Every structure is written in structure tokens, then in C-alpha cells.
Amino acid sequence: MLTTRQLFLLNTAQTSSFPRSLEVERAEGMYLYDPSGNRYMDLVSGFAVSNTGHRHPKVVEAIKDQVDKYLHLTVYGEFIQSPQVRFAEKLASVLPESLHSVYFVNSGTEATEGAMKLAKRFTGRSNILACNNSYHGSTQGALSIMGNEYYKRAYRPLLPGIGFIQFNVLTDLDSITKKTAAVVVETIQGEAGVRVPELRYMQQLRKRCDETGALLILDEIQTGFGRTGTLFGFEQFGIIPDILLLAKGMGGGMPIGAFISSHKIMDALKENPILGHITTFGGHPVSCAAGLANLQVILDENLMSDVPVKEKLFRKLLHDPRIKEVRGKGLMLSIQLDSFEQVERVSKRCLENGIIIDWFLHCDTALRIAPPLIITENEIIDACKVITEAILTEIDR
Template sequence: MTNFTEEQKKQETTMEKYVEVYNYTNKILDLIEKQEISTEEAEWVTRQTVDNFRDHVNPGFLSYRKSVTKDGQFAAVEWKDSGLNCFMDVNGKEYIDCLGGFGIYNVGHGHPKVKQAVFNQMNRQALHSQDLLDPLRAMLAKILADITPGDLKYAFFANSGTEAVEAALKLAKMHSDRTTFIATTRAFHGKSLGSLSGTAKGVFRKPFLPMIPGFRHVHFGDIEMMRKTMEVCAMVGEDVAAVIIEPIQGEGGVNLPPEAYLKQLRELCDQYGALLIFDEVQTGMGRTGKMFCCEHYGVVPDILCLAKAFGGGIMPAGAIVATEEVFKSFFPNPFMHTTTFGGNPLACAAAIATFNVLIEENLPARAAEMGEFMLKGLREAADEHGDKVLEIRGMGLLIGIEFHNDEIGYEVSKGLFDKGILVAGTLINAKTIRIEPPLTITIEQAERVIAEFRNVLAQIRV
């Protein structure tokens, strides 16, 4: 009788929890449905967000985010898009997005054509059975074969940049019996264990050592160090399977390679029989002024990694594209590397629509034009502040502003944020903040960013 009573109490407690969660989810769903919310509702959302980040997500974010007050009681909580190039917080303040979700909003926030493609596909079929052939995956693979440079031909789809890098590394391993990989200093390739082995920042790596064996790092842009490393690897019987590199480093601080570096790297890989993997997760999809950054340098990799903007700012999506010679390693058993959600119909619809928009609106060329305009304006604004700004560099609308120390970079980021402009530092090089707006940013918005940057620099004391 006692056990029965205890079991009843457990069931009652469980039902009470279910009722509580059900009511909570109803309240959230009602808020999601609304186009506008009241002041009281905005306060509830803010309080819930701060409390739940502290208690259930990670309290570290509350001390990291520049939008959170020092006592942690108030935060600018992101709520909705506001046109292609802006978003609003829950209290209705608008921000020009110069972070672009770390590069996902190349075609803007909620581009109507991408959004409609996803809605249309969702109304037809959101996910697929996994057993029949799914048409959009096949069609998107053809688009990638047609639009990527050189003889890249076969595609594998993933959900993120990290997953794309993992697929590239596994494909490179299957292509040969080699196990040595070379990456570069200040590289960022992701944080899963394989991709983290290529990432360069020690603070991300140390807690998870040892990494996947066989990875070496050389200085980015130093072709002689790369040459000697590959030579030594060959001499000691540890021939290089692949070199993985970002054509322009994003998280490393928007670092451009020396002019001939990537061509020389291609020649070195050919000489030593190594594959060349370009991680274009951040630089691809028109960001640097061409559809793919490698086109600026006239170099075709053996494997190309894509993600971030690949899903049009609507869906998480990633991909690798490889030559037939390399990809055929996956032919005998296509189940050697798989993913449940990679290449799902919604993500493929978003990616197909994204390429359509990039071409229709000529956004790669627009990135080149607007990037030149913003680089010139930002450099002019920094002319009298050499004690604060070390360098402004970039290509297209991937721009880095490097300061003399982290503290100046944070103060500039915070000052711009207070003025309604979102920028952020880079994960590997904290002294550098990025300017990475949607490729649809207007001249007027760009002028405002430049003007506020000038104003904020003038107010900072070093």
C-alpha cells in the first residue's frame, strides 16, 4: 500500500510538471505568434531570457555579452528582423547588423525569396524518409557542380561549417593511406574534435587534448615554412594527406594571404601528392566580392567547404564539394559518412533560393563595391587615431579593424552597440573586430556605420 502511494505521488508530481511546462510553452507560442508585443510582455521576455541563461544555458554568456548590464538584470534581447540589414531587440530598438550572424546573412535577414522557398517546401514535405531519393539534394548538388570553379563535381551536405570540415577531413583520409594534415596559425575550422584539431587557438584546444593525431600547424602566409614542413613529412614517411586553409582567415582577424601564396600552396600540394582543402565557410557565397574567395586567386581546391550563408540566413546548412577523383572514395559505400539532417529538403530549398538571389541581385559584385566604399570610409575615419587603430583590412564585405589591444576593441564595439550598430570581435584574434554586414547593406547605412565609428573613436581615451 505504501509503494502504491509513493508511486501515486510520483505520478502527481510528474503531471504537475507537465501542466507547468504546457502552460509555459503556450505562453511562449502565443508570443511567437504576435507581430508586436506589449511593454509588459517585453519585460517578461527579458527577465526570462536573463534568468534562464543564468540558470539553464550558461551564466558565462551574461558576463560576455556587451548587451548585458553589469548587474545582469537587463539585456538587449534580440527579437525580430527589421528589413534585410537590421534587427530589433524586444524593446523595439533597431540595430544595423554589421556582424551578420558571423557571416550567415549574405542575402540579408529573412530574404523573402529564400523564406518563401522554405515555406513552400515545408508545406510539401519538411524532412524526408531517408530511404527514397530526395530531389532537392540532387538538384542542389548539380548547382554546386555548375557554379564552383574548376572540376569540383560531387557534393555532400551537412548542417554546419564544423560538420563540413569533418566531412572534408574524413574524405581526405579515405582518399589515401596518409594521416598527416597541415593547418595554419590563427586558423579557425570549428570546435568538434576533428575540426578543432585544425583550429589554432590554444585556449579552445588545451582542455580537449590530445587532438586527432597527425595535425601540424605552420605560420599562415609563410610558403617556405609550408614547403619545409611538407618536405620533412615526406622524408620521415609521414606524407601529408591534405592541407586545410581559409583563403582569407575570418576568425583569425580577417587576415589576407600574400598575393602568390595560394597558387604556390596549390603547386606544393600537387608536388607532394597532398589534397588542398579550402574552408570557405565564412568567405564563400559572395562575401569577398566573388561567389567564392578562391576565385580571386585563380586557385581550385580538391575539396571546398561551405556553410554559414549557404542556408540563406534561414536554415542551418553546410556542404563540401570535391573533384570526382577525390570523392569517388565514398562511392563503394555511401554510408561511410552520413548525417540524418544534412541535405534535408528545407535546407536545400533555402540554399537553392540563396544562389538564385545572389545571381539575380548580383550580390558578389555589390559586396566588392560596398566593401571598397566601407574600407575607404573606415580608414579615413581612423586616420587621426593611430594610437588606437593598428590596421583596417579586408576584401569585399569581410573587413577587420585591428586595435592596439583588446580593451580598445571592446570599447569600440560597445560604443557602436550603444549607437545601434552591432559588430563583434573575432574568436582567434580578440584585438580585431569584424565588419561583416549583409551584402544588401545600403549606402546610407554604410555611411552611418562609418560616421558612428568616427564618433566612437573620438570619445575613447587610451
């Protein structure tokens, strides 16, 4: 009989020739457990998904409660479904007044796709700008605005009318013109290795969009739901996007995303043509129930309040001459090393010692730290001890 790992390689489509192949039997809080009972501390959170930890009891309870009522009913937007209504209401209550129309989808990539269509439809323009080293998803439209040619060249031709600017470079903002439908920007660049922009850049970006009539689309797919120390990253820059993209940490582990705007903008999808954007499973009632519970946990348990303190502790404990830099904001950090070989060896050593850590799509010389917000100071100390020992062992060998 074939093992589960053999079946994984045989029947499950692979995305690389070297998957981690860690078999997980269960997960709880900060930890994953393999079939042998070995425990692994998750410093990646399923890539910024499990902000409230794995299987938070209140999220699980909300899922079970909704499963007993109904699952999928019809395509999004036709029936009144309480989980969607309540979650949208809650999101609107914690967002600026202009962000009150929520379109639920299944993922961050779908949120990107919907926002790109909405911007074109509302402005009547076709040109879209994104940033070099950006990542907004992997479908055809989202791939078109990915700022790394390595991942795109095999799939060309992609969408026309796409241009790129340098992230955090003020002079490049002149590229935004009255022909620009939208500028799509990550509030903090994630896959570029966690690059935090300057306050002035973000404010000038907002100003330039206002001057030209271009819509500002902020991608908060990784930064949302408390990861940076505020509920949404844009709050730290004193700006408000025209369209906000959410996913990952939104559903407490369930698949869900959203693009959010004003009714004035969002209503452009209602006519000429009607059904301007359609999704069958977007806003699935179980995912919305989980998302509402997840957001309520973040607020009720005040998980954001000590994120800055935890960031400082990580920075303090990762002070090592072999580390070039620790970048980021809150619990969205990167450890810069010299090479991918070092990153690969260190991450493998960490896994062998019970710590899950990873790297970045556009920056494979840095290690990713994005643990659940529930991580304790003692867990940070334990994790950093393993990381620094791995760096010492693998870089100096």
C-alpha cells in the same frame, strides 16, 4: 515571473560569462529589432551568415513552400529529395568542373570533419597540416586543426598526426610532403583578424600539393557566397581546391554546410567501409530549398557587383589616426585597434547606438565588419559615423 533574459541565463547553456544578451523579437534585411522596437544595424551578419540579409522574401518563400511538402524523411543520401538535387546541381553549375560532387551537412564544422575523413580515406595517409591562427570549427577533429593552443589545451589529447604551418609564409610550404594527406587552409583567414594571403603564396600552395599528392582543402565557410566580391574567394587566386568547405552564407539563415569534391575523390566514402560518412539531418530539405533560393538571389540581384565599391567606401570613411589598420577583402573587413579593452568599449558603445559589431576569436584587438551584401552606401555612411564616434569617445576618454 522571470523575464526572458533571466530564463536565458538560467536554462540556456552559456559560452561565456558576458553574453551580449540582446533580445531580438524580429529581423528584416539589414536590421534586428528588440521587443521595445529599437532597431540595430547588423554589421556582423550572424557571423557571415546573412549575406542576402535577414529573412530575404525569396528565401522565406522557398522555406514556406518546402514546409508544405515534406520535412525530414531519412538519413542523407538514401532518398531522392528534390531540394538536395536541385541545390547540388546549381552549386555544381557555378563551381569549376572538378567540384561537382556535393556532400551536404549541417554546419561548417561538420564540413571540416567530413573533409578530413575524406582526405585520409582517399590518400591512404594520416597526416594533416593546418595553419597557425586557423579556425575550422570546434568539434574534436576540427579543434585538432585549430591553430590556437589556448582553445585546445583543456581538451587534449586530440587527433594525432596534425601539424601547423605559418599562413602566407612560402618557406613553410616545404612542410607539405608525400606523407601529408591534406592541407586545410582558409582562403582568407577569418578569426585571425581577416588576413588576406598573397597571390604567389596561394599559387605555390596549390603547386606544392600537386607535387606531393596532398589534397588541398580550402575553407570558404566565411568567404563563400559573394562576401569577398566573387562568389568564392579562391576565384581571386587562380587556383582550384581538391575539396571545398562551405557553410554560413550558404543557407540564407538556415543551417547547412557542405564539402565538395570530384566524384573520383568523393567516391572513396562509398566502400571499405560503405557508409564511410553518415549524417541524419545533413541536406535537410528545408535548408536546401533555402540555400538554392539564397544562391539564386545572389546571382539574380547581382549582389557581388558592388562589393568592391562598398569596401572602398568603408575604407575611406574609417580613415582615422586611432585606427591602426583596416584589413580584408570585400565585405569581410577588420578594424585594428590597440587592445581588447578598446575593442570591448567601442563595440559596446556601437551597440548602444544601434550598430552590431564584434571581434575575432584569435584577434581580440580588432573589430569585425561583415554586413549583409545588401547594405547600401547610405547605411555604410551611417554605420561608419557611429563607429568613428565610438572610437573617438572610447579611446580618447
